[in-house]
Amino acid sequence: MAEIERDPVTDRETTGHEWNGIKELDTPVPRGVLMFLIVTHIWAIAWWFLVPAWPLGTTYTRGLLGVDQRTTVEAQVAEGQQQRSAWTTKLETEPYDEILADESLMRTVRDTGRQLFGDNCAACHGRDGKGSKNYPDLTDDDWLWGGGPEMIEQTMRVGINTAHPESRIGQMPAFGRDDMLDRDQVRNVAAYVYSLSHSDYSTADNIDRIDAGREVFLTTCAACHGEDGAGNREVGAPNLTDGHWLYGGDLDTIIATVHGGRQGHMPTWEKRLSNADIRTLALYVHDLGTEQP
Amino acid sequence: MIAKLTSSERQNALVLAVIVALAGAAMAILGRSDVLGVHGLIVMIFAGVVIYLIMASFYEPEPTEDREASYYDDPIKAGIVLAMVWAVFGMFMGVWVAAQLAWPDLAFDGAWSSFGRLRPTHTTGVIFGFGGNALIATSFHVVQRTSRARLAGQVSPWFVLLGFNLFCVLAVSGYLLGVTQSKEYAEAEWYADLWLVIVWVTYFILYIATIARRKEPHIYVANWYFMAFILVVAILHIVNNLALPVSWGHAKSYTIWPGVQDAMVQWWYGHNAVAFFLTAGFLGMLYYYLPVRAQRPIFSYRLSILSFWGITFFYMWAGSHHLHYTALPHWVQTLGMTFSVMLLVPSWASAGNALLTLNGAWHRVRDDATLRFMMAAAVFYGLSTFEGSFMAIRPVNALSHYTDWTVGHVHAGALGWVALITFGSLYTLVPVLWKRERMYSAALIEVHFWLAIAGTLIYVFAMWNSGIIQGLMWRTYTEEGALAYSFVDSLVAMYPYYIARAFGGLLFLIGAVVACYNIWMTVRAVPAAAPRATDIPATTVAVPGE
């Protein structure tokens, strides 16, 4: 216990207590602090009157402004749609070739498509649209289902190999696993397919295999990939002659493909993206594919 | 460790440790087909070590001196060592997770070492391991000195300290094993939670009983804060962790709170864990070590009252600022926002009270890095509470929430306030406890100070930048009214800041290692001071009244 003293530095009195050497001054609460307290309280009370704030049993005070975060955001989203309608109306109503000819609208498509593509498609097709193993390159102007905006829009709406009633179905059967072809046939046809894009592969060593594979190809594969192997966009069968590969063009991968089959899955976007978004992306992707030399 | 216990107390300690070992055995048996079994083994090993320590000196001579004539400092010493061990562990984990965000392959393809499992070992390691041990140790010191009374128990302080560390071990090892409730800052599972309730209630009783023995008529402000810390953390912990285990043999439990109610309970807890663990407790520290070191009286007793009750009352309303614009009803968000802003007044009042206490001691702040730690802590406390109140305003939170800005705010508080005040207090406390004249090296304290300040500033500025860039990129619109950037665009922009942050954190960690060395050398090397005759409990009862 200490007696009340006067602190020489501040000239204030202490409270007269002491704890292990610690004393306290009896300084009054500075006026600024009290003012600050009052100001923040007034600010708080104003909010309580204006917006939803206090619970009352089974309900709560709604506030004089009558706002709620949900109605507010809905209004903002609607306003955004309104703002965009300046160009989305055109985008949604005009045919694609007219839009493609409209330079300024296409600039908008390229601007907005980048984010839409980045947030929805880039996970599979890459931010630059170049795809990766198992996911097609959308910039090489080599299409499974067609690269016109209408075709792309259709691909996006229904997806590929999805549960959508109109889904595009692109099924590469599992010839080896399902015993449609035997081991040698699989190896031979793979060699033949490999030779289509690697002319230097047709050496004397391989020529027998390739010829045998050719037989198999014409009877088994041509139905989808065409006699020349150039693919068929009706069934999403890729061109096997162009050196662009979805799953890989080395011999082993081709063997794996013929043995086990392939069913790439491209989701449907009909219910996730708005009509305008889908059309924007269709044009954006089309643009990616045709821009390239 | 037990030299100061009588033989019956030694027996009690042994019985307690055996009970814990048996509980561990029960867990190991019931949970044999589950990770619970692993935790049972860990409990048994922990209890086994304690049993060994007790047995090793069980038959040593009993204490002869009058124990009531001295303070009970052994558990405090152990607490300080444990705090520093956890500091290095927790901050190392922080640096590691920070590095993983820049170089994800640093997880080395392990399950236990992936970001999601390491992150809670960092938060638990620093908040509970480092912060908790520092709080237990300093609170034991402060309550004895300011009450002029010895702790009201002989075994119980050890039980609290070691029991708390057992909780931390269970929590942290659990995350590595994949045991977690996912509740932020309360991730430990139900059995660890239950154990902490027992430990914490003991802590509370011990603390109150010591205060009840005080030889001073008035309870000092530091103890107000420590009491609020212990009491409110108990309430928060129990309510937030109510859960139903899948079975007695499962580590896994499901919380009783569903969806939106769980969100509110979690952030009522989470925010007030900040308030009463990371703020109230450390204000208790500040209120003792700062005036002691500055040799100045507290600037204003009345301001202390205003801050204390303001903090205790307002903080409890502010948790919903973690849920702005979510599916939590708008009205709760309004309350959270307004109370967070009102909370700034008592917060700044405490920071101001601390800084004004330094009036007349600024020359010491200049010369003494220990005091400078505490001064800087008060400044960061003021800064982070201002930032917090600002971020609690809904439109500001719209930008900051989910981004690194929050992480920057957290570490302005955690590094700048919590860690700095702790280091300042420990540098003050260590020579007192080990009866040394001073710390081993003042120069190393100086080095530590600048490492800590540089680390904090680099960390916080990196996160302000990345957080604000991130938040802005997410909401930037093009002229055409469409979003301008994809999510991955914003991720790519983060990498330079993630590298900078890891570097800042590394500086801070090095500082903590320097502190460990300095403390170690103080304990070992610096010559003892003459015993201080004044550092003993009062034997006369205080005069009731003033």
Next chain:
Amino acid sequence: MSDTVHRKLERSAIGFVIAIIAAASVGGIVEIAPLFTIDETVEQAPDMRVYTPLELAGRNIYVREGCYACHSQMIRTLRDEVERYGPFSLAVESQYDRPMLWGSKRTGPDLARIGGKYSDFWHVAHLNNPRDVVPESNMPAYAWLARTPLKTDDLSDHLAAQRALGVPYTDEMIENAARDAYGQATPDTDYAAGVTERYGEATQVSAFDGVTTKVTEMDALVAYLQVLGRLTDAAYRETAAAEEAPASQE
């Protein structure tokens, strides 16, 4: 010094304790209790279904791995979030979530509506090593999930515990939990039918990780990711947002 109220309080340890409890209790009570009494806090969603055992197991893996540390599952009522991620999240969508996983940090994107956005195949590739499909990613690789068999024998206990807390699992669901978990990941077996029977036609039955011979943790986690945002259509019905629910499964 006059004996003010506070001076008296400071002299009583018990009094001080009671005062702290009183001051600290108000905020929590006023903010939490009404969330149970105000009906509109949680919207109505009669079409809401519960998690299947496989999805619940996946959810527990999501918790265990700490995915919530980087991913939110809460689309806020802000224009940019609605336009990027879909309709804002409703309270009812997490009414069976214990604990909730709204998250507090977005190192990665929000996942509240990730269900159906990508293929199972993509998720498996992504979880095995995110940088294989997203070169810019800093998400950890979770390759061991596909190697770890899922523990299914105790799923009945999990469902029973959930029911004890109020999640409407039926006796039949609890009894068949392990079988249903297996069936949901093995479309060509007899067990698959029970899953759609008990949890609805829209439930995705699929060889999530591409392997039909065993059920792994990868199956469970992907099943969970694929159901996020699809337990109910309420968010699409209640809001003015133009999008429709992705109700049917891929």
